[in-house]
Structure formats: C-alpha cells, structure tokens
Amino acid sequence: MSEELFYEVEKDGIGEYEEKKSKFIAVVTRADTPEEAERFIAAKKKEHHDARHNVSAYIVTGEDGRLVTRFSDDGEPAKTAGQPVFEVIERARLVNAVCVVTRYFGGILLGTGGLVRAYSQSAKAAVASAALRQRRRGYPLTVVTDYNGLGKIEYILREKGVAIQQTLYEENVRLLCDVPSDEKDDLEKQITERSAGQARLAWGEEGYI
16 A cells, blocks of 8 residues: 555445345444554444354554554355455545444355355445545654744645634744645745744654545
8 A cells, every 4th residue: 555545434335235045244343552453443343253263354554654454254164255345445545544344144155256246345345435534655844833824834835725724823823734644745844934933843753635
C-alpha cells in the first residue's frame, strides 16, 4: 500500500452471503491498534461460538507508525478464507480496519473456488455498507504567529488547501493543522518566506490525517 490516500471506517459495515446452505456474516469495523483488532476478533468468536469458522483480517497502525497486517483462515483450507478477506480490505485501501467473516456451515462442501468467492463477496458487502472517511499520510502542524501576521498565514493555508483544525487565541495565535506529506516542504518554505521568518512552525510525527 504505497499510495498516500487511505480510508478509515467511520461506521461499521455488515454484509451477508449464502452459498449451498452455508451462511456467511461479515463485519468490518475500525481498530487503531493490533490489540484492538484482536479484541474485536475474540469478541466475534465469543458471539458466534456455535459457528464453524470465524475468519479474520486486519490492517492497523503499529507503535512505530508502520502498518501491521494479519489474516487467519480459522480452520478453513489455506488461502481460501483469511487471505481473500484481507485482499478485499487492502484493495479498498482501508487502514485501521478489521474484518471478521463468520461461517455457519450448511452441510455441503464448497470447494476451494466456492470458499474464496463466498468469503470475498461477504467481505465486499460489508465494506460497501460501511461509512468510510478519507485519510492520507501527513503531519500535524502548529503555526504560531502574532495577530498582525494571522491573516497572511490563513491565506497561505487556504492557498495550499490545508484546513485549520483549531485556532487558539493567546498572547500569540496558534493554528493547529493537518498537512499532507507531499505538501510539507513547500508549505514550510512558503510560510517561512512570506512571514519573513516571524511565524514559528512545530511539526508532529507523520501519521494519518
């Protein structure tokens, strides 16, 4: 997942699929850490303790800011369940997301192709029904300026399409922003040059904005 644009789950998605009397129930939700994802998977396994399989996959942010990925077939033949579900959420460019697909066995074997199709279709239905929020790689930025320079800084931010998340009026003014990674260097140059070095910039760690 090398591109800068991603999506997070704002509202859970649920999808269902049936094939040869087997019922598949998929849920996709937000998880910000591997621990949150594992807790959600454990909760679904407890909720559907009578199901034959609870297949799972997730893509979340680790402590070092890198993506952590994992999938489990939960007893299904290798590469027929967890991997197809993972590929669905990866192709949808989801981050900080976990998907669990529960299978209630209908007594008829589906074969490799049938399993891949069933797990993929149920996961796709869950993603399609979820409300997603666009995210991208970027940096939190705090700009400190005096009141005379506020208008100029606001104008520069508007020019670059950077939204101000919060404005704090103190002895000076602090503007809290989220800046896409590919805009960081140019924005810093613009603010420094056009404020004659009067504005102060403090960058946070790169993450998702």
